[in-house]
Amino acid sequence: MxxxxxxxxxxxxxxxxxxxxxxxxxxxxxxxxxxxxxxxxxxxxxxxxxxxxxxxxxxxxxxxxxxxxxxxxxxxxxxxxxxxxxxxxxxxxxxxxxxxxxxxxxxxxxxxxxxxxxxxxxxxxxxxxxxxxxxxxxxSITDPVTLLTNHRFFQESLSKELALCNESSPVSLLMIDVDHFKKYNDTHGHPAGDKLLQNIAARIKDGLMNIPCTVSRYGGEEFGVVLPFANKEEALRLAENIRASFEAIPFIGEDGKNSTITISCGVATAPTDTMDKAELINIADKALYKAKAEGRNRVCA
Ligand SMILES: [Mg+2]
Structure with missing residues (x-):
């Protein structure tokens, strides 16, 4: 040698x-x-x-x-x-x-x-x-596609933050789902779909720059954001900023063509909604479902 x-x-x-x-x-x-x-x-x-x-x-x-x-x-x-x-x-x-x-x-x-x-x-x-x-x-805590933290880490970080949560130190949860992602995948193929997920992950993180939070891939085209110190109002404002940034700027695909991608988001906050982790996820999920049902590209609490 x-x-x-x-x-x-x-x-x-x-x-x-x-x-x-x-x-x-x-x-x-x-x-x-x-x-x-x-x-x-x-x-x-x-x-x-x-x-x-x-x-x-x-x-x-x-x-x-x-x-x-x-x-x-x-x-x-x-x-x-x-x-x-x-x-x-x-x-x-x-x-x-x-x-x-x-x-x-x-x-x-x-x-x-x-x-x-x-x-x-x-x-x-x-x-x-x-x-x-x-x-x-x-x-073990990294999602290989987006390089965000994965579902396991999401659950752990939510548990940790909820353990420290109280009236004066709330914790909010954003569940973000990409609208019509399946259609994009079917049209452009899975590699392009993965690339899009990476870009979406980056844009969500950009929207939360300097905000204490963890952004994880929850699964599929769904992302979970844990926001310690954020009350419902603050969480809604941040979610709305992210939603608007998707609507405003299209994504440029591998083929050079623009695609406007929108997201739907459900918001839940502890302790006001609940202090129970599973229940909090459930409430955010229901809000997300509502956002989808009302026509997508919106934030619901
Ligand atoms: Mg000496």
Whole structure:
């Protein structure tokens, strides 16, 4: 394997002898980037475009301590494993930093070469597993067509918000359905239908920009929006904005032709309508059904 293909290992220590030892120890498994100056290391980490699996830092480095350094690193490279390698550190400091997830591991100086190698290998494996877990978690809540969150996430987020809901902190639910979507699908084919769903998802999100909410694909051509802090009036206003934006701007299909797509929307609000999740969905669904029955392209509560 070429050095450039090896995973990156950033090492920061104010003693260049320590950096030399680490470089000798890991040069076959990693592309070692040594820094005696934490500021330069931080600049490198911030500018680096790809992932840095592991960052090892000394604790005492002149005026800067390794925990503060790694705390800043955490923001710049959240998926990197952050390790302190030090001979002198206060236990309380260390314990707090692990609890706050500023660092993942602490290894003692002086170290045994073979042991440190095994420990770093372990860290690399742990990180891989953690990233894989994250990927699965992401997949399990993502709708593959629209890349919105899916039905499962919708149910979870509605439960969470309802648990925090009260008179002064209402939660509203929008159920949005695309009018005559089946017809569009039949005319243009399923790939074009999927593309349209993606564009619809984007437009719904645009209409709710800077509004705290979760937009999920509920199923088929139906979308569920959970709006914490929104009372009925506010939810109706937001729904109406979205509806109007669909009516006003047609979608451009793959064939370059414009299609005006409209949506119907049902609105329900907790606690005024109900505090029960299933009941709230049911009420929003009924309102949506009413909007359809009254001729579509409208919002009903
Ligand atoms: Mg030092």
């Amino acid at each position: 070429k050095v450039a293909d090896l995973p990156l290992l950033v090492c920061v220590d104010d003693e260049s002898e320590v950096l030399d030892s680490l470089h000798r120890l890991f040069r076959h498994e990693f592309r070692v980037m040594p820094f005696t100056d934490p500021k330069k290391a931080l600049k490198f980490i911030s500018d680096y475009k790809k992932e840095i699996p592991i960052i090892i830092s000394d604790f005492k480095m002149g005026p800067i301590n390794g925990l503060d350094f790694l705390n800043t690193v955490k923001l710049k490279a959240p998926t990197s494993y952050r390790i302190i390698l030090s001979g002198q550190i206060e236990i309380q400091h260390l314990s707090d930093s692990i609890n706050d997830q500023i660092i993942h591991k602490f290894f003692m100086k002086p170290w045994d070469n073979e042991i440190l190698k095994i420990q770093i290998k372990e860290v690399l494996q742990t990180r891989e597993l953690m990233l894989e877990k994250e990927r699965y978690k992401h997949l």
